[in-house]
Amino acid sequence: MKMTLPDNERAVWILKTKGPLPLIELAKDLNITTEGARFQLIKLANEGLVETRSESKGKGRPQQVWSLTSQGHARFPDAHADLTVKLILKMRDTLGEDALQDVIEANGRDGKEKYLKELANVSDLEGRIGGLARIRDNEGYMATCIKDEEGYLLIENHCPICAAATACMGFCKSELDTFRAVLGDKVSVERVDHILAGARRCAYRIKDRA
Incomplete structure (x- = not known):
């Protein structure tokens, strides 16, 4: 997802x-002085x-640690949240819970087919995880993946369907x-961080069973 x-x-x-993040780390990431970063943050506050x-x-x-408010999080797209929730x-009210779940499962199958098609020529695990992260990033999830001593971590810093997911955990x-x-x-x-559970992001721990 491009800035x-x-x-x-x-x-x-x-x-x-x-x-x-604390001010000094933010200033470093912004590549400006701490005073410049403080001025920008006060304005944003x-x-x-x-x-x-x-x-x-x-x-x-x-x-002192700086973080986003709910209004700050709202700066990122939520895929027509109000209409989606309605x-x-x-x-659910008209067709029932079972019908809603059928639609969610059908949508999931479409997503699975799409991802499998885009990753058809990638056989190694690291490549597939990286490819999945790129696909999700393009879909607005601000996704990335890292490799560490436990395996891999697929991180999604934003959920563009958060409102829909809040209305239906399916x-x-x-x-x-x-x-x-x-x-x-x-x-x-395994999901290890979940935005709907109060985490700032969704993250998935991925391990090769072998």
């Missing part, structure tokens, strides 16, 4: 992708996009099932 925010809101993008809190870590003075609720289950199907039976995929 479309104006230059004076670059800190919003950084806080969205990295989570809460006055606009209701960011906020600061005091955080203690061990001994020493508490550290349609979900109307479908979407989240369908996504997890899709990832497992796309990466194969020899791979373990």
Whole structure:
């Protein structure tokens, strides 16, 4: 997902992708002085996009940490959230829960087929995870993947269907099932962070069972 925010809101993008940060780290990522970063953050705070809190870590003075407000998170697209939620609720009321789940499962099958087709020529696990991250990033999830000592971590810093997923958790289950199907039976995929559970992002721990 390409950054479309104006230059004076670059800190919003950084806080969205990295989570809460102290001033000195934000200044480093912005490639400006701490005073310049503070000036930008105060301006964004006055606009209701960011906020600061005091955080203690061990001994020493508490550290001021900056994070996004709900208005700051709203700077990123949510795929026509209001209309989507209304349609979900109307479908549930009119056709019933089973019919809604059938539609979600059908949508999940479409996504699985799409991902499998785009990754058809990629056989190694790292390549498939990287490819899946690129697909999800293009779909607006601000996705990336990292490799560490435990395996792989697929990170999604934004959920463009968050409102729909809040109205119906079936979407989240369908996504997890899709990832497992796309990466194969020899791979373990577990959600370790979940936006709907209060985390700042969704993240999936991926391991080769072998």
